[in-house]
Amino acid sequence: MARTHTDRRLMKHQLKARRLRCPRFFLQTLFSLLAAGVGVAAKNSAPAASDDRPNIIVVMADDMGFSDIGCYGGEIRTPTIDRLAEDGIRFSQFYNCALCGPSRASLMTGCYPWDVGQAPGTGIFANLSQNCATVMELLKAGGYETCAVGRLDMVTAGNWHAPDSIAECADRFLGSASGGAGNYFKEARGTPWFRDGKKYDRPSGAYSTDLISEFVADVIEGSAESDKPFFIYVSHYAPHWPLQANDEDIAPYRELYGKTERTTLMRARLKRLVEAGLIPDGTTLHDSALNAKPVAGGALAVERMAIHAAMVESIDRSLAATMTALRKAGKADNTLILVLSDNGASHQAGRNRAVPAGVRPGSMETFLCQGPAVAALNNTPFRNYKVSNYEGGIASPLIAWWPRGLKARGRIARHPSHIADITPTCLELANVTYPSQFKGRTLIPLAGQSLLPALKNTDQQEPRVLVWPKAVRDGDWKLVLESKRSPELYQLSQDRNEMQNVAAEFPDRVSKLTQIHAKRFSRR
Ligand SMILES: [Ca+2]
Structure with missing residues (x-):
């Protein structure tokens, strides 16, 4: 991806000319490519000239609740994600690992988090242990162009805090390598951003989600003339606290939530979930969720819900920009998009601060958290929140969209599945065998299973x-x-x-x- 379009055109032209002169040249090139695969072997002759392996985009929200998005019952406007669901597949029993660090470890490695350095009690921003390889490392070695945007936690089993180390597995990247959301409108202390290996000075006032959107679109545009498939990891900060968003995005929700009781919203979400077939008929709401208490400073209850909703909608807007870029690049048909959340909605309010007088809640000067009342709405109908191993902590939406590859679109996949399944799914689609050794490291077996049977509607598992x-x-x-x-x-x-x-x-x-x-x- 670092090469310019002109470079790529020139290389393609030279390769084509040499192939015409010497048909065996291409086979020799293929052999040398496979030999250089550093322990990763394509099962068949995958890196052929007409490489039709799918592009893959993984879009992960941070702390988004089970029923926040429209196609999972939410009243938040997510038209782009909803369209993907209509034309794709929704999973009704997809799970994560309840917390940022463990979920990211599992997503990236296909293993359980405690097996790769993310046991309870260890720091959630620790490096992975040296017994695993990340999907980004493996796909890059397997001939994919790779990109990571936003939270860059654990994209490499090397030191993911070091931009040089990230650059070894990501051809392109933008975001922070220190964990956490920081501030959505400016660089916060301890959370510098990097772009393709260099320190990146964020434009003042630019919203994190929008910076992510622009970068993803740029990468997809740059892929238009490449024969290589790409893997893009879109690791959103939203809607993790601090609750921050542009006021024009908050305003419609302020109006909606100002006139609708939270418990009425919860009942409406549950009704839609049951009607959609995502939750069994007869499911009722917990008293603990209905009676959840707002964070101290209850007068801001409506504002908290409204800012959270605006942040979720920003993810949808980001995906709309991604879809436009995909269509422009002619890549939409053979791209798999997965949308999920890293854990259930957050009740955490330990970092919540009072809003200074005269300051707009949700602006860069404020630091508000969702707290239990908002999280209970976001997690409808489940009990408990982020961190918990009840369904409210670990159940997540998963939407899969892939025009060329999915069978029986618009359906709901009901087989229990897990965030660790995403790495084996990507490897199978990329025709890359999970190695026992990689770059001198001995790898433990995968815990996840490929979701391809579910995508192909043959999930008799x-x-x-x-x-x-x-x-x-x-x-x-x-x-x-x-x-x-x-x-x-x-x-x-x-x-x-x-x-x-x-x-x-x-x-x-x-x-x-x-x-x-x-x-x-x-x-x-
Ligand atoms: Ca999280």
């Missing part, structure tokens, strides 16, 4: 076991270990919202799940 630090799911059954007193057991097809603890009725099942958890979860 075995019951799935999924593990979290305080939960384990085996098929339809989930054991939750959040309580120190005793494990809780839920049958999710009947009780997705974890209302009826049936542990006392099924002691053998509790015992079996406890054993699976003890075997698979470790604080290494």
Whole structure:
């Protein structure tokens, strides 16, 4: 991607001319490319001249709730994501790892976070351990052009805080390498941005999400004349606190939320989720969510909801710019887009600050958090929030869109799936074999499974076991270990919202799940 269009045109021309002169040249080139693959081998003759492997764009929101976007029941305007869902697939039981660091570790490596350096109690901004490789490293070695934008956490198993190290796995990148959202309108202390290896001075007042959008569009435009497929990781800051957005984006929501009770909004979200078939009929809301308390400074309750909504809408606007760029570049047909969130909505309010007199809430001078009341709306219908291993912490939307590749579009995929599945999905689509050794590192096996059967509508898969630090799911059954007193057991097809603890009725099942958890979860 660092090469100019003219360079690429010249190289293509030279390659074509030499191929015409010597047909064997191309095979020799192919062999040398494969030999240079640093432990990554394409299964077939993948890097051929007509490389029709799909482009992949992973769009991840930070702290977005399960039902924030329109196609998952939300009243927030997300027309672009909704159109992708109509023409793509929605997953009703997709899970993340409940927290920024662990989810990013799992997304990038295809492994469980505690196996690659993200155990509970370790810093969520730590480097990955040296027993894994990231999807960006593997796809780059497999012939993809790679790009990462926004939060650059864990894009490499090297030091992801160092721009030089990121440059080894990302042909193009823009964003911060220190974790966290910082300030949406200016560089915050300790969160410098980098662009393609160099320090990047953010234009004063420019909104983070818009900077991300412009960069992604630029990268896609630059890919128009490349034969190589691309992988773009769009790692949004929004809607993670601090709650900050442009006032014109907040205004319509201020009006809506000013005249509608939060609990009315929650009931409307649940109704739409059930009608869409994303949540079982009969699901009811928790009293704990209906009665969740606003952050101290309750007068700002409406403003908090409105700013959060504006931030979610900014992600949709960003995706609209991406779609325009894809169509202009003629790349839309063979591009897989995945949209997800790294954890459930955040109740955290420890960093919340009072709004100074005369200052607009949501401006760069304010630092507000969502808090439990707003998070309960965002996570409708689930109980609990970010960090928790109840569904409110770990359930996320996942939308997949890929005109050329998806079968039976517009449907809902119901098989339980996990953020660790994204790396194996990308590798299978890229025809790249997960290696046992990579750049001198010995890799642990993948925990995730490719989602390709679900994308191709052939998901007759075995019951799935999924593990979290305080939960384990085996098929339809989930054991939750959040309580120190005793494990809780839920049958999710009947009780997705974890209302009826049936542990006392099924002691053998509790015992079996406890054993699976003890075997698979470790604080290494
Ligand atoms: Ca997060």
